[in-house]
Amino acid sequence: MLASGFSFVGVTGLVRWLGTDLPAAQGAFLRFAFGVMFLLPTLGPVLRGGFAPGAMRLFALRGAVHTVAVICWFYAMARLPVAEVTAIGYLNPVLVTVGAAVFLGEKLAMRRILAVCVAILGALVILRPGVREVTDGHLAQVAAAFGFAGSYLVAKRLSGMASAGAVVAMMSLMVTLGLAPFALAVWVPVTPAQLAALAGVAAFATSGHYCMTRAFAVAPLTVTQPVTFLQLLWATLLGMIVFHETVDVWVLAGGGVIIAAVSYITWREAVLNRRGITPPVLATKS
Incomplete structure (x- = not known):
């Protein structure tokens, strides 16, 4: 998970x-075109x-949502400090928790509702x-x-x-196809340095x-999830050292509030293990 966190910070740094x-x-x-090349x-x-029947419709739906x-x-990422983008991104597992209740019919207990409210408060602080x-x-x-x-x-x-490999591969293919018309509509000349940076983004994302996945295979979420939150620290240091961004205490405070809420939800998932409740994971990334 530590290597995964460094990889994703590499993604944000190159895009920044x-x-x-x-x-x-x-x-x-x-x-994503580079990512498809890696997955060929x-x-x-x-x-x-x-x-399976109906899978292609879901692949297309996921591709459309992920494209946007x-x-x-x-x-x-091109307009906000690295730490700020990272902190707001911690809302992902909270939104997954809410979405699982709304769209998948999973039970949302009062304590989890309170944790979601705390996370929203953290976003407002940011x-x-x-x-x-x-x-x-x-x-x-x-x-x-x-x-x-x-x-x-x-x-x-x-x-x-479908298998996990098929889900990942089809997501990359569908998102590449979905992005193509938007990219062609605004296409500008690309320099070799920009191509190299985007290839690096794809490599870092694949590594992350x-x-x-390897970490999830050998350790429970209660162990792996807290390590993921170190990304906020790495992102803050990256912004300071490389991009000379000032440290916004409110961003760190809001990110900490969201992290606390997600950590509580993760702990509750461990307590309620094997009861069919969706585990909140960081739905990463680009």
Whole structure:
């Protein structure tokens, strides 16, 4: 999980370095195109093997939701400090918890409802509407959090219809196809340095997901989840050292509140283990 956290901070750092020189849709498309190249050895067997009835509709739905989320994330990452994007991103598992209750019929006990309310309070501490300007970058990152949560919920439905490898491979393929028209509509020339950075983003993201999967296989969420929250520390240091961003105490405080709420939900999932309740995971990423 420590290696996974470093990998995902590498993703955010490279996208932050790219800035606004590339449109968000184009940057996201190139990142996923590189990801599909990495997954080509697995895509062929997956497509030839076929899918259960109804699976393709869910793959398409997840691709559409994830496409919007990725565009929003790239847009926010180019305009907000690294730590701020990371802190708001911690809303993902909270939104997954709410979505599982609304769309999958899972029970949402009072203590979990209170934890969700605390997490929302943490988000308000970060955004501070009325106290400071809430920019389009902030709104984009909040939208991305909703989108990634929706993508994870669809993936949960797909987990009973296809293998984990097929779900990941098809997500990459569908998102690449979904991003293509948006990218072509705003296409600008790309430099070799930008291509290299986006290839690095794809490599870091692949590494992050692989390390996270390995960690989940050998340790419970109560062990792995807290390590994930170190990403906020790494992201803050990255912003300070590389991008000379000032440390916003309110962002750290709000992120801490969200982390506390997610940690409580994770602990409750351990207590209620094997009762069919969706575990809150960080629905990552781009």
